[in-house]
Amino acid sequence: MKIICLKFGGTSVGTVERIKKVSNIIVSYAKKGFKVIVISSAMSGVTNDLIRKSKKISNNFNFSEQDVLLATGEQMSCALIAGRLNHLGFKSQSWMSWQIPITTEGNYKSSRINKINKKKIKDYLKSGGIPVITGFQGINSKNRLTTLGRGGSDASAIMCAKFFNAYKCIIYTDVEGVYTTDPNSLKSAKKIKVISYEEMLEMASLGAKVMQPNSIQDARLNRIEIDVRSSFVKKLGTTITKRKNIIRNKIITGITSTKNDAKITVVGIKDRPGVAASIFKPLSENSINVDMVVQNISATGKETDLTFTIKSDDVSKTSKLLRQNKKIKFKDMLVDKNVSKVSIIGVGMITTPGVTYRMFQTLANSKINILVISTSEIKISVLIKKNNIKKAVSALHQEFKLSY
Ligand code: ADP
Numbered sequence: 001m002k003i004i005c006l007k008f009g010g011t012s013v014g015t016v017e018r019i020k021k022v023s024n025i026i027v028s029y030a031k032k033g034f035k036v037i038v039i040s041s042a043m044s045g046v047t048n049d050l051i052r053k054s055k056k057i058s059n060n061f062n063f064s065e066q067d068v069l070l071a072t073g074e075q076m077s078c079a080l081i082a083g084r085l086n087h088l089g090f091k092s093q094s095w096m097s098w099q100i101p102i103t104t105e106g107n108y109k110s111s112r113i114n115k116i117n118k119k120k121i122k123d124y125l126k127s128g129g130i131p132v133i134t135g136f137q138g139i140n141s142k143n144r145l146t147t148l149g150r151g152g153s154d155a156s157a158i159m160c161a162k163f164f165n166a167y168k169c170i171i172y173t174d175v176e177g178v179y180t181t182d183p184n185s186l187k188s189a190k191k192i193k194v195i196s197y198e199e200m201l202e203m204a205s206l207g208a209k210v211m212q213p214n215s216i217q218d219a220r221l222n223r224i225e226i227d228v229r230s231s232f233v234k235k236l237g238t239t240i241t242k243r244k245n246i247i248r249n250k251i252i253t254g255i256t257s258t259k260n261d262a263k264i265t266v267v268g269i270k271d272r273p274g275v276a277a278s279i280f281k282p283l284s285e286n287s288i289n290v291d292m293v294v295q296n297i298s299a300t301g302k303e304t305d306l307t308f309t310i311k312s313d314d315v316s317k318t319s320k321l322l323r324q325n326k327k328i329k330f331k332d333m334l335v336d337k338n339v340s341k342v343s344i345i346g347v348g349m350i351t352t353p354g355v356t357y358r359m360f361q362t363l364a365n366s367k368i369n370i371l372v373i374s375t376s377e378i379k380i381s382v383l384i385k386k387n388n389i390k391k392a393v394s395a396l397h398q399e400f401k402l403s404y
Pocket residue numbers: 008009010011012041151172173174175177178179180181182183184207208209210211254
């Protein structure tokens with residue numbers, strides 16, 4: 001059986017007309033002799049709308065119930081796709097995660113798939129059917145519905161490709177592939193023909209919404225090659241693959257920015273061993289992800305200021321935890337939600353000296369102040385004021401010659 005996994009994102013199934021269009025794409029693969037497994041997101045806007053509703057019900061909506069609620073979005077789009085395929089004369093059926101089942105581990109709202117039971121789907125494929133599987137969801141060991149984090153249908157598709165040993169996994173979305181930066185924000189962004197798992201993982205984690213970070217981690221671990229393509233136009237997209245398969249002459253592969261970071265500065269903390277651990281322990285116990293960290297020593301050496309970034313959604317919880325923390329004493333706490341992290345990513349920087357300098361000089365030339373810096377082997381991130389994002393991305397895109 002030559003199995004192919006086709007995943008459709010929210011905009012690709014955003015209207016009834018779009019569902020008719022993607023059904024034709026599915027049929028074209030079936031006609032070529034592939035055994036097609038379809039994975040779909042909810043119609044665009046549906047998940048956001050369900051979240052808004054849950055917030056109106058309670059500002060402390062039970063996470064497990066929220067997953068049950070959000071999972072309905074994918075049920076609707078999958079039934080519509082299967083219905084259209086039936087209309088076109090193809091045997092097809094929607095499959096909710098619990099019917100397969102797709103099992104997950106971890107917390108509600110951010111679970112990870114650990115197993116997909118193959119039997120029923122394989123039998124269905126053998127019988128000539130096209131299964132349309134709800135992305136973004138699974139069930140946990142308590143038999144409760146779980147979801148995989150925003151954008152999580154990508155992870156469902158990758159895991160289906162792994163468990164069903166698919167020949168290929170194609171992610172159909174609303175842009176033609178992965179670009180050097182968000183093509184909806186910068187017109188001169190260029191489509192990347194081929195990108196490594198490592199670079200894609202950094203790009204996705206640092207703001208390139210086109211792929212969910214966990215899905216790339218799953219793909220890298222399982223060596224699943226991914227094609228990212230548009231469901232709107234028939235054009236070659238981007239292949240995400242092993243680094244070995246790529247020859248590139250550019251130092252930087254992509255530039256990303258984030259929209260939902262916040263900076264917290266704890267001012268005047270007593271400087272003694274263990275203070276940073278005392279600050280971060282309760283945050284980690286409450287699943288608050290701390291990203292960039294800088295610590296300054298005061299002139300006297302007795303006190304320190306600690307600055308770190310978190311997701312803006314976590315600001316009120318973090319402030320509360322810091323104020324309640326009896327293990328630390330500080331003079332003040334400053335919160336800034338008007339910040340954004342801009343990153344340059346590329347394996348080329350491993351072997352090229354001077355990339356950091358070029359990034360900083362470019363930002364300086366654009367009169368952009370750097371608030372915090374963090375680096376890894378293949379990325380450099382800086383925190384800047386949010387109103388400078390466009391200027392920064394555009395200047396860096398030009399500096400590293402990504403427009404051609
Ligand atoms: P889907 O609903 O198909 O999963 P998403 O909205 O999750 O689609 O992701 C596609 C969007 O990602 C694009 O519309 C684009 O604005 C955004 N995006 C951000 N960075 C990039 C990038 N580097 N390349 C391509 N798209 C990007």
